[in-house]
Amino acid sequence: MERIAGINPDRFLWCCADLGVSVDECASATDIALVNFEKLLAGEPSLTFNQLKKIADYFGRGVLFFLEQTPVSDAAVHSPQFRTLANQKPELSARIKALIERVEHQRTVYLTLRDEIDDGSYPRFEPPPLKGLTPKQAAVTARAWLGLGPCNDFDSYRRAIEAQGLLVFRSNGYNGKWQIAKESPILGFSLYEPECPVIVVKKQAADAQQVFTLMHELGHLLMHRSSSIDDDEDMHARGGEEQEANAFAGHLLVPDDFLPAISDRERPADVAFYDEWLSGQRKAWGVSSEVILRRLMDNRRLPRELYAAYRQWRNALHLEDKDGGNRSYRHREPKHVFGDMYVRTVLSALSGKRISLSKACSYLDNLKVKDVHLLEGHYAGT
Structure with missing residues (x-):
């Protein structure tokens, strides 16, 4: 098979450094012989198109990224939100970095589809005015803004937040590209955007553990208007913005009354x-x-x-x-991971023939066609 000439080795090395992986690790992860990468670094034609596509997918880039001969601009490749999180936790793993960029991509998909099919019913993010308020006062205001009642669980909190124009993702319990590894200290992160911020919560043993992370991240978005990435230590901080987010979450979830x-x-x-x-x-x-x-x-x-x-x-x-090995309800996993608002938007775009079935599959965590139809049936019955 024909080997591609003109692959920029500097861009390949930049990707390795960006994700913190070695050339050997990339070769092992993509199942491509190391000798091919040695030829690539020597400037020789070394990879087939399919091999280059596997490498591009591994790094979360397009194929054309590796064919450009100009140096990589970090500011052009990474969003300000990504750079904010990377600066907060310089030791972020390659998997977490890839997850952050994947979340950003899903947000872009959602906004594009929403704007195409919007009939005026989609909520827009209009945060309550919290400037100058204490975390307790901010929590009281935010609880009213969310319209919370006395009884709630993770799903109802999630729906209330999504109804205010945010997206809430939850990492998958299964090993894969949407999982935050069990051994990772990261419990969640948030990406602040004036239009449709995103909260990502790590799936944990109990929903109640996820609820506090959810509201901690909401506190960062509403009070600090900034992106944040947090681990267990941050959830017990006793100073600074992390302590404020903790106090906000506590008062919102358990008000004085x-x-x-x-x-x-x-x-x-x-x-x-x-x-x-x-x-x-x-x-x-x-x-x-x-x-x-x-x-x-x-x-x-x-x-x-x-x-x-x-x-x-x-x-x-x-x-x-x-929540381990049984995947008999694979078709419902996008709902658990991406939330109801996102999934309904993709299915609405599909039913309105604004996207193809193959696009819908890719937007819904690469579901198989039969699973997309099962998911459509699940929503038709709700």
Whole structure:
């Protein structure tokens, strides 16, 4: 098969450095012989079109990117939002960097389709005025803006946020390009844009754990009007913007008028029974025991040492996500990952013949044709 001449080796090396991978790792990941890359770096024709396409897909670039002879401009390749996150966490893994760019691409797909089929019913992002407010005051305002009732779970919080013109993605529990690896410390990130910001939440063992991350990221978007990427340490920060986002999330999820529902007299002596003590509130509010305990601690109803003891006990359990190998509902995975707003938009574009079936498959995590039809049937029945 004919080998392509004119591939720019400097652009290939830039991609390797950008993602933090070696030439050997790229060869292994793409299943292309290392000798081909040695010829590429020597300026010799070395790759077939299909091989170059595999490399382009691996780096999240187009084929033509590697044929341009000009130097790479980082500002032209990476968005300001991407560079903000990369600067916050310089040690980001190649998988996380690729995920950020993939999320940006999906946002572009959504906006393009939305603008083509918009009949005036799509929500636009118009954040509430929070300048000068404390995190508590901002949370009260944001809760009213979202129209939240007393009982919620991750899905209802997600719908409320999407109804205000944002997108909420959740990483997949299965190994693949939409997964945040279990060993990764990253719990979520947000991409601020004046039009349609995006929140990405790492899938965890319990929905309640994801809820706090969701609202933490919302706090960054609404209060700080900035992009952010956060790990477990950030979720327990006691200063700066991370502490403000934590306080915002806590007050939004558990307002002061919720706290009288908890009886201090019934608090167990053993922290191992705190989950049972708070089970009713956890279920009704869709939050973890830890969020409630932090709010009680902030209101001087729980000593800090008991909160710390609970966290130590909880962390020792090493809870893992059990959502593993059964993919019998593969057609519903795009809904879980991208959210209802995004999926409905793709299906509307498909039914209106604005995109082809193959395009719809690619926009919906490369679903097979039969799974797209199953997904259409799922929505027809809702």
